[in-house]
Amino acid sequence: MERNCQIDSASASPIFMLQHQDLMAALQSFSEKIHPWYPILESTFSRVVEACLKSSFEPSTDSFLVLMVLGSGAVAQAHTHSTALHDRPDLMYLTTALRMMHLIVLEQSLRSLQCLAAASIHYYLLLKPLQAHDLAVLAIKKAQDLYFTGAFKNDRRNLEHLVRVYRSVLLIEGELVVPLKLAESNASEYEEDIPLPSGIDIWSFEIEPATPDMSSTGSIGSPPSDQLATYLLAQIAMRRMLRRNTTAITLSARGTFEYAPMIARELEEQVHHWYSLLPESFRFLPTSNPPDEERSPQTTFLCTQYWAYLVSIAWSSVVKIIDSQDMAVELQDQCRAYFQYYHEFIKSATSALTTCLPNKWTLYASIFAISIGANMAASNPLLASLATPETWTTLRHACDAFGDESEYSPSLQAMRQDLEKTLSSLPNEHQ
Known part of the structure; x- marks a missing residue:
């Protein structure tokens, strides 16, 4: 398109x-x-x-x-x-x-x-x-x-x-x-x-x-110039972690994607360490509700990336359960955390849309891709019990987040329509 x-x-x-x-x-x-x-x-x-x-x-x-x-x-x-x-x-x-x-x-x-x-x-x-x-x-x-x-x-x-x-x-x-x-x-x-x-x-x-x-x-x-450079360095570190996250996924002999729990823990520790190194000017409370209005736009975007990163780590456990059709006990906590991470991501991303002007397309694309995954996880019989009513509310908020500017982008129009179509097919109790 x-x-x-x-x-x-x-x-x-x-x-x-x-x-x-x-x-x-x-x-x-x-x-x-x-x-x-x-x-x-x-x-x-x-x-x-x-x-x-x-x-x-x-x-x-x-x-x-x-x-x-x-x-x-x-x-x-x-x-x-x-x-x-x-x-x-x-x-x-x-x-x-x-x-x-x-x-x-x-x-x-x-x-x-x-x-x-x-x-x-x-x-x-x-x-x-x-x-x-x-x-x-x-x-x-x-x-x-x-x-x-x-x-x-x-x-x-x-x-x-x-x-x-x-x-x-x-x-x-x-x-x-x-x-x-x-x-x-x-x-x-x-x-x-x-x-x-x-x-x-x-x-x-x-x-x-x-x-x-x-x-x-x-x-x-x-x-100030030092704040601009600090933000740029924080972004560079996040981008490197995301690449590390992607390369940690391997393809098994059965053709399924594998992501060792040990690597997942290591990556989670890595993002928490990244957070601990953020200077005060870019520090955010990860679970502030609603998002702190005093945050700078850059801080809000860093918070959004933080939650997106945690979602991507937990997603590997979700995929493993869906592929194997087996609710492995050692993966349950990570899958339960996945739905919480998704909620926090959408809350932060929708806030970022109002202030992070240059990165709007990326924010919309992330909201779409992560929400499609969250719907797949919450709709799976094995994982449905780990989702909460908040998960379905968050999915609706994700769909509503697509603003008027999406009408001027063919790709964003398609994302919005696909997400609306996906949510319209949900059972009545989740509408």
């Missing part, structure tokens, strides 16, 4: 007028709602914006990057996500930027890498996961080439920018490759050979209300 989705054309006129107020609002929205998730811009980026305005966006990699940032900011500042997807306030920026795409592909530079990352983030915002994934893979390959050819070997500042952009697009690729069921791109092949990012020289939008100069001082709502 996503493959048949029409792509935005680049044939529109590149001539447009920018109002200073609109420009400031878009930059502020990008800084507050997008950049904390994927900190791909250097501290001097505001000067680049000024230069592009003065040159009337003459075709260049700088102009492309600024246009993509403004486009994403325009989407982020809309009253609702569905409003942005309907009105497309980003379209004038995007169509102008796409006319410069050949420069991005051909140029082998840090700026062209940032451009690919910004484009991937933008399509992720538009709920176009295939385009976001493909652009992320291009960015990853370009980053690897720049790193291993030693382009910034003696330039610590630009090397740090390179590493941070690389880590950002690697996260996007990792979030999308599994739910889209795409061929393995080996994007993480050299991941351990490339250093981890630090918090130096990260852009944040700063301005004094009385002055139009974008390089003036006075911060507006952007998290």
Whole structure:
């Protein structure tokens, strides 16, 4: 379905007028709602914006990057996500930027890498996961080439920018490759050979209300650089654990998936250790009910991933019982925990949908996939006694979580319809 989705054309006129107020609002929205998730811009980026305005966006990699940032900011500042997807306030920026795409592909530079990352983030915002994934893979390959050819070997500042952009697009690729069921791109092949990012020289939008100069001082709502780097490191650690979880599953001679209980315990200890290392600014109470309103969007997303990880660990025991048709005593506790983990995941994920704008498609895809599994488990005669009335209520909440923005994504429409169809076939006592 996503493959048949029409792509935005680049044939529109590149001539447009920018109002200073609109420009400031878009930059502020990008800084507050997008950049904390994927900190791909250097501290001097505001000067680049000024230069592009003065040159009337003459075709260049700088102009492309600024246009993509403004486009994403325009989407982020809309009253609702569905409003942005309907009105497309980003379209004038995007169509102008796409006319410069050949420069991005051909140029082998840090700026062209940032451009690919910004484009991937933008399509992720538009709920176009295939385009976001493909652009992320291009960015990853370009980053690897720049790193291993030693382009910034003696330039610590630009090397740090390179590493941070690389880590950002690697996260996007990792979030999308599994739910889209795409061929393995080996994007993480050299991941351990490339250093981890630090918090130096990260852009944040700063301005004094009385002055139009974008390089003036006075911060507006952007998290400190060290928090951005800390969140990125927490995400990298979670992504590595998820890969470890996936590779721990083996195929038996009978053709069934096996997951040793010892490995399950080890992985569970691993995620609890990950949680214990989170700094206070990203610490969450796993079972807070309702979710703490004081949490930052990033904290809510980390909490959601925490529960998704625990669901995936317990799911192996569920599958083993379904495949063997035998309620093994040693697996009962893990299966009982599975339903509790599912409830906590949905509670956190539905909360994350309201604040985690760049990751919405992934959140919806996870809600769908995990809920289909939960329904399969709760409907199984052997496991039904371990499910609770809360499980069925949670399944209905999962279906209701799909908001108006899902109408603008063929894949999300299909997920929503499949989930509704699945729940409509439940016995009356669970309706």
